[in-house]
Amino acid sequence: MQPEQNGITQRVRAPLAAQTWRHIVRLEKVDMTFGRVQALADIDFQVGRNEIVGLLGDNGAGKSTLIKIVSGVLRPTAGGIWVRDGPIDLDDYSVRMAHELRIETVHQGQTLGEKQPLWRNLFVGRQILGRFGFIDVKKEKQIADQLLRQAIGFRGQGITAESTVRDLSGGERQGIAIARAMYFQADLIVLDEPTTALAVSEVRKVLAFVEGVKAAGHACIYIEHNLAHVHEVADRLVILDRGRVVGEFAKGEITLPELTNRMIALHEGHARGHG
Amino acid sequence: MATADSASIRVLRIEGLPIVAVLLILVVAFMIAAPEVFLGYRIYMSFLATVPPLLVLAVALTLVIAAGEIDLSFPSIIALSGWVLAYCIHELGSPWLGLGLALLSGALVGYVNGILIARVGIPSIIATLATQFLWGGLTTVLSQGLSYSLGDVDQLLLWRLLVGRIGPFPVQALWALGVALVLWLVLNRRRFGEHLLFIGDNAKVAEVVGVNVAREKIRMFVLMGVMAAFAAVLLTLENKNFFNTQGGGYLLEVMAAVFIGGTSVFGGKASVVGTVVGSFIIGMVEAGLVATGLQGFWVRAVVGIVFLAAVVGHLIIEEPDRGRTVLHIVRGKLAFNRKASS
Numbered sequence: 125m126q127p128e129q130n131g132i133t134q135r136v137r138a139p140l141a142a143q144t145w146r147h148i149v150r151l152e153k154v155d156m157t158f159g160r161v162q163a164l165a166d167i168d169f170q171v172g173r174n175e176i177v178g179l180l181g182d183n184g185a186g187k188s189t190l191i192k193i194v195s196g197v198l199r200p201t202a203g204g205i206w207v208r209d210g211p212i213d214l215d216d217y218s219v220r221m222a223h224e225l226r227i228e229t230v231h232q233g234q235t236l237g238e239k240q241p242l243w244r245n246l247f248v249g250r251q252i253l254g255r256f257g258f259i260d261v262k263k264e265k266q267i268a269d270q271l272l273r274q275a276i277g278f279r280g281q282g283i284t285a286e287s288t289v290r291d292l293s294g295g296e297r298q299g300i301a302i303a304r305a306m307y308f309q310a311d312l313i314v315l316d317e318p319t320t321a322l323a324v325s326e327v328r329k330v331l332a333f334v335e336g337v338k339a340a341g342h343a344c345i346y347i348e349h350n351l352a353h354v355h356e357v358a359d360r361l362v363i364l365d366r367g368r369v370v371g372e373f374a375k376g377e378i379t380l381p382e383l384t385n386r387m388i389a390l391h392e393g394h395a396r397g398h399g
Numbered sequence: 400m401a402t403a404d405s406a407s408i409r410v411l412r413i414e415g416l417p418i419v420a421v422l423l424i425l426v427v428a429f430m431i432a433a434p435e436v437f438l439g440y441r442i443y444m445s446f447l448a449t450v451p452p453l454l455v456l457a458v459a460l461t462l463v464i465a466a467g468e469i470d471l472s473f474p475s476i477i478a479l480s481g482w483v484l485a486y487c488i489h490e491l492g493s494p495w496l497g498l499g500l501a502l503l504s505g506a507l508v509g510y511v512n513g514i515l516i517a518r519v520g521i522p523s524i525i526a527t528l529a530t531q532f533l534w535g536g537l538t539t540v541l542s543q544g545l546s547y548s549l550g551d552v553d554q555l556l557l558w559r560l561l562v563g564r565i566g567p568f569p570v571q572a573l574w575a576l577g578v579a580l581v582l583w584l585v586l587n588r589r590r591f592g593e594h595l596l597f598i599g600d601n602a603k604v605a606e607v608v609g610v611n612v613a614r615e616k617i618r619m620f621v622l623m624g625v626m627a628a629f630a631a632v633l634l635t636l637e638n639k640n641f642f643n644t645q646g647g648g649y650l651l652e653v654m655a656a657v658f659i660g661g662t663s664v665f666g667g668k669a670s671v672v673g674t675v676v677g678s679f680i681i682g683m684v685e686a687g688l689v690a691t692g693l694q695g696f697w698v699r700a701v702v703g704i705v706f707l708a709a710v711v712g713h714l715i716i717e718e719p720d721r722g723r724t725v726l727h728i729v730r731g732k733l734a735f736n737r738k739a740s741s
Contacts, residue, residue, distance in 0.1 A: 197607055219609035231607045237600035239667040248597055249609035251590050258588045 140225065145208040147172055148312045148343045149194055149227065154203030156189055156367075163189040164367045167203070171312060176334060176344045178358030180351070180383075182391055185364040187347050188232060191314045194345065195229035196222035223250060228305035232316040232347075235301045236289045243268035243285040246304050271303055295326030302333055313337055314345045319353065331357055351387060355380045365390050415672030417712050418660055421705065422676050425683060432691040442686065444567045448637060450682035451575035452477075452630040454675060456649060457656040458579045459626035461674045462586055463523075464657055466619055467599035467666025472512060472527040473627040473653070475535035477646025480505045480628035482538050485547040485641035494557040502628045508534055509624020513617030539643045546642035553639065562636045571633050576675075578626065583671040585622075595619060599666025655702060656681045659709040661717075668717075680705060 147170045156164040164186045171177050181187050192198040193205070196219040205212040207225050222229070229235075236245045243265045252267075254260035268285035289297060298318055305313045315334070319327045334357045337344045348354040354361065361378070363371035363386070371386065378386075430437040456473055463470050480501040487497030508530065515526040552558050562571045586592035594615045597605040605612050635641050658664060659680055660673025684705065685698045711725060 195607070196609075219607065223609060229607065234601055234604050235607060237597045237604055237667065239600050239663070240596060244593060244596070248593055251593065253590075257590075258584070259590065259593065261588065 140208075145173070145210075147206065147209060150206040150209070151190075151193070151200075152204045152206070154190075154193060154200045154205075156186075156193065156198065157201045162367055164193075164200070167367075167369060169362065169369065171343050171345055172359075174338065174341050174343055175359045176338055176346055176357055178354035178361045179345055179347045179364065180354065180361060180387065181364035182387075182394065184366075186367040187364055188316060189367075190364065191229060191231075191316055191345060191347065194222075194312075195219060195227060195231075195314055197229075220249065223308065226309060226311040227314070228308055228310035228312070229314040230298070230301040230305055230316065230318055232320065236297055238290045239288055241286050241288055242272070242283070242300060245289060245300060246271065246307065250308070267307075271307055293323075293326075295322050295329065298322065298326070298330060302330075310342060312343045312345070316347045317349060318346075319348065319350065327353070351384055352380060355383055363387075363390070366394075414670050415660065415676055417716055418670075418673045418676045418680075418709060421659075421709055421712070422680055422683075425680060425687070425705070429683070429687040429691060433687070436690040437687070440567070442690070444569060445686065446679065446682055447572035448562075448569035450678055451569075451571040452634040452637075453649065453652060453656060453682055454575045454678040455578050455626055455630040455633065456653045457660075457674045457678045458582050458671055459623045460653055461657050461660070461662050461669050461671055462582060462592070462595055462619060463623050464662050464664070465586065465592075465599050465666060465669035466595040466616065467602070468516065468523040468616065468619070470512065470527045470620065470623050471524065471650065472508060472531040472534065473623065473630075474646030474650050475531045475533070475538065476505050476508050476624060476627035477631045477634065477649060478538040478643055479508065479534045479541075480631035481635040481641050481645055482542050482643065484632055484635050485549060486542075488549055488552060488555075489547045494552075494555050498557060498632060501632050502625055505624040505626070505628025505631070506621050507624070509621040509627075510617065512624070513620035516620065517613040517616035535646070542641075542643045544643060546640060549635070549639045549641065552636060558636050562633060569637075571637060574629075574633065578629070579671060579675050582626075586669060586671055591615060591618065596667055596669070599663075599668075601667070652681050655706055659706055661709070661713040663717075677709070 150170040151167055154164055154167040154169070155162070167186075167190065169190065179187050179190065189198065193200050196217050199214055199217065205214065205217065207227070212221075237248070240248075243261075246268050247259075247264045252260045252263050254263070265285040272283060272285065283292065283296070289300070292300065302313075302315075302318070315330075318330045322330065331353060334344055334346055338357075338359075346354060346358060359375050361371075361373045361383070362369060370390070373383075426437065436442050456477075460470060460473070483504050484494075484497040484501040487500060488494050491497075512523070512527055512530055515521050515530070516523045519526075553563075560570070561574060562569065564570065584592075586595065594605065594610045597608065597610055598612055598615060602612055631646070634645065638645075656677040657674050658677070660670050660675070660677035662669040662673060681702065684702050685695075688698055688701060689695060715723075715725060
């Protein structure tokens with residue numbers, strides 16, 4: 125697939141060509157405020173080349189805000205972003221630029237257009253264009269069908285490129301969102317609570333996928349409410365609380381019961397603080 | 400059985416097919432009721448002359464509704480842009496300048512709508528209701544409530560190009576179908592159109608997949624404005640007349656044409672083909688009823704029946720589960736009536 129020839133493509137060429145970087149993404153002193161609400165304060169956060177980082181925290185701790193900054197949806201109020209150790213001009217940073225830097229995000233809940241066919245969902249935002257800038261529908265459908273059969277393994281379930289998203293189960297939707305990230309060869313995949321509302325068997329598939337990302341040499345930011353899941357797959361855990369990083373543990377530095385107690389203590393701290 | 404079912408569903412899903420069937424049924428019904436009118440070609444030429452402004456408006460509005468928005472201000476564009484054209488022809492004697500300024504005025508109205516909705520954040524139903532009053536009122540002021548009679552406008556090249564006749568065939572029908580074809584391509588084959596569908600489906604999803612939601616909405620309202628202005632040009636030239644309330648009757652008819660055509664009121668799903676057919680249904684019912692001898696005031700009631708039938712029909716095809724519920728209720732009622740009467 126040829127990325128579109130435009131300004132963004134020019135700007136990402138250098139960072140993509142770099143070979144000797146340590147961190148796929150690094151945030152320094154990032155602040156994010158919405159009106160008077162400070163969602164993130166003084167965040168230092170980085171993800172290594174082939175690292176799975178588990179991001180933990182209560183509801184409202186700032187996890188989703190943090191990954192929206194990483195994925196280009198939100199622009200931080202202050203601070204800096206580095207991708208592959210190169211600084212990013214925040215005025216340019218967008219979802220499209222993140223895509224071109226091979227950062228893919230599977231956002232919490234809905235990331236697919238429910239009434240749209242799967243082929244549109246796979247390519248929206250970076251459509252394959254043919255002559256005169258028209259969408260090459262035939263090619264998009266063909267690739268989509270191929271993906272459905274091979275990468276996702278939907279063979280024989282009656283799901284085709286023409287199926288609409290609302291005909292799919294929660295797990296199948298997650299599969300499509302993840303396959304989209306894989307197809308565009310992400311070096312960093314951001315998963316925001318991918319197992320919420322999934323059946324147990326489907327949760328196993330998502331965890332296997334996260335391990336697959338690691339095995340393929342890529343990196344992952346993994347947000348998860350279920351501590352056992354994230355403790356199992358993450359190389360490093362980062363705990364957020366009220367917009368700040370309040371704990372960081374490499375794999376093996378903290379046991380699951382210790383982690384659980386710590387999260388409960390944070391939660392009760394809030395209850396006391398509010399009471 | 401299962402494959403036969405899915406095959407029949409696939410046939411039903413060809414864009415606009417059910418509504419084409421409704422149109423054909425109506426035509427046949429009118430042919431039976433008023434054969435002397437509906438078996439001749441004249442009535443169809445008359446439709447092709449009068450439906451184009453409605454069709455152009457409805458096709459453009461289809462894109463707006465696809466994106467989950469609404470535009471109530473286009474009747475004021477019909478008035479404003481019509482006045483701009485009429486003024487330039489009548490007072491300045493320059494029809495081409497009139498065409499350009501008319502389209503530009505439509506674009507301006509659309510741009511203001513777009514800014515109010517996408518940047519300021521006013522819901523489109525409120526913003527366009529306000530601008531409908533604003534531009535409609537401004538047109539009354541500008542025209543001082545007068546109408547222009549453009550009696551000799553048919554001598555102009557512009558008139559012959561846009562609303563002239565090839566034999567008995569009205570040229571504006573070609574322009575309207577051209578607009579429909581272009582906007583079908585825009586909606587279904589351009590990135591812009593796909594972005595509108597995703598915005599209408601779920602604006603949050605559109606944002607996270609990299610769609611610039613505000614920019615695309617502004618572009619959409621500008622497109623709607625230009626198309627409404629083009630409809631105003633066709634209408635004013637065909638009527639050879641401008642009057643400052645000339646957009647008034649279009650609002651409900653245009654929306655009816657869009658929804659009869661199967662476009663979802665919830666956004667994210669739209670059929671340009673359906674809208675084209677819906678426009679002809681709306682345009683035909685009035686003339687058809689009058690020709691069959693029914694009194695004119697039946698028109699709205701019949702439009703209502705066709706409208707409801709079309710919407711329920713789309714529901715049954717597009718959402719089989721909810722459709723089955725409807726069928727179930729109908730069957731239940733029938734069975735109950737049989738039991739009660741026996």
